[in-house]
Amino acid sequence: MSKAPLLELRNISYSHPGHSAPLLDSISFHIDTDRIGLIGPNGCGKTTFFEIIMGLLKAETGEILLDGTVMENEKDFRSLRRKLGFLFQNSDDQLFSPTVLEDVAFGPLNLGMTPDSAREVSIKTLEHLGLFGFEDRITHKLSGGEKKLVALATILSMEPKLLLLDEPSNNLDPATRERLIEILRNQDLAHIIISHDLDFLASTCSRLYTLHDGKLIRCEEKQIHSHEHIHPYGEHPHQHGT
Numbered sequence: 488m489s490k491a492p493l494l495e496l497r498n499i500s501y502s503h504p505g506h507s508a509p510l511l512d513s514i515s516f517h518i519d520t521d522r523i524g525l526i527g528p529n530g531c532g533k534t535t536f537f538e539i540i541m542g543l544l545k546a547e548t549g550e551i552l553l554d555g556t557v558m559e560n561e562k563d564f565r566s567l568r569r570k571l572g573f574l575f576q577n578s579d580d581q582l583f584s585p586t587v588l589e590d591v592a593f594g595p596l597n598l599g600m601t602p603d604s605a606r607e608v609s610i611k612t613l614e615h616l617g618l619f620g621f622e623d624r625i626t627h628k629l630s631g632g633e634k635k636l637v638a639l640a641t642i643l644s645m646e647p648k649l650l651l652l653d654e655p656s657n658n659l660d661p662a663t664r665e666r667l668i669e670i671l672r673n674q675d676l677a678h679i680i681i682s683h684d685l686d687f688l689a690s691t692c693s694r695l696y697t698l699h700d701g702k703l704i705r706c707e708e709k710q711i712h713s714h715e716h717i718h719p720y721g722e723h724p725h726q727h728g729t
C-alpha cells in the first residue's frame with residue numbers, strides 16, 4: 488500500500504458567512520515533499536485556503552487529512568498546527584513577546600522542551616536565518632524585514648513538517664528577499680508559498696497553482712521556470728485532483 492501524503496484536502500468547499508458564491512469550491516489537493524507556489528488576484532481566497540488547512544476556519548464540506556488521518560475536531564487541528572508552520576502575512580500578528588528569544592522559544596517550550604533546550608534551538612534557528620546576536624533584541628523595534636525573519640524563526644524552531652508562507656517576500660529589501668530565497672531553497676522542507684511575486688515563486692517553488700472561481704488550478708510548468716510573464720491568474724486551467 489502506498490504511503491499517505493503528508494497533507495491531503497478532499498473536496499473542500501467554503502464560503503464566508505453572507506456570501507453565496509463559494510470562495511473554495513470542492514478543492515482536492517495533496518502535498519508531501521513538494522514546494523508549491525500559490526498565486527492569484529487579491530481576494531481570490533489564498534489566505535482563506537491556508538486558514539482552512541490550519542483549522543482556523545471550518546470547511547463546509549470535505550476533509551483534511553494529515554498523514555492519512557482525517558482531522559475531525561479541534562483537538563486534531565491543534566495537533567496539526569504543531570506540525571505545520573504558518574507564517575502570517577503580517578509579522579505583527581505573529582510576534583507577541585517582548586524579546587526575540589521569548590518569541591522564538593515560545594513554540595519549543597510549548598512543545599515541552601526544557602528552557603535550556605528551547606534557548607539552544609532558538610539561538611540555532613536565529614543563526615540559521617542570519618540573525619546572530621538577535622536574541623535579546625526588543626521585538627517591536629525590529630525592522631519589517633527583521634520581523635519577517637524572526638517570525639519565520641518562531642515557526643522553524645518547532646521543526647515543522649510543512650511551511651505555509653503567506654506573502655513572505657512582501658516589503659523585503661532586495662538583500663533580505665535574496666536571503667529568504669536562499670534559506671527556502673536550501674532547507675529540506677516542503678512548503679506552500681502564497682505570493683504575488685512570480686520571480687520569488689520561480690526561485691523557491693517547483694509547482695505553481697492559482698485559485699480561480701473557487702477552483703485550485705495548476706499553472707503550466709513553463710510559467711514557473713521561464714521568466715516570460717504568462718498571465719498566472721487562471722489561464723489554461725488544469726483542475727488539480729488527488
Ligand SMILES: Nc1ncnc2c1ncn2[C@@H]1O[C@H](COP(=O)(O)OP(=O)(O)OP(=O)(O)O)[C@@H](O)[C@H]1O
Nearest residue numbers: 503504506510527528529530531532533534535536
Ligand atoms: N471573515 C470574513 N467574512 C467575510 N468575508 C471575508 C472574511 N475574511 C475574508 N473575507 C473575504 O474573502 C475574500 C478572500 O480573502 P482572502 O484573504 O482569502 O484573499 P487573498 O486571496 O488571500 O487576498 P490577498 O491577495 O489580498 O491577500 C476577500 O474578498 C475577503 O474580503
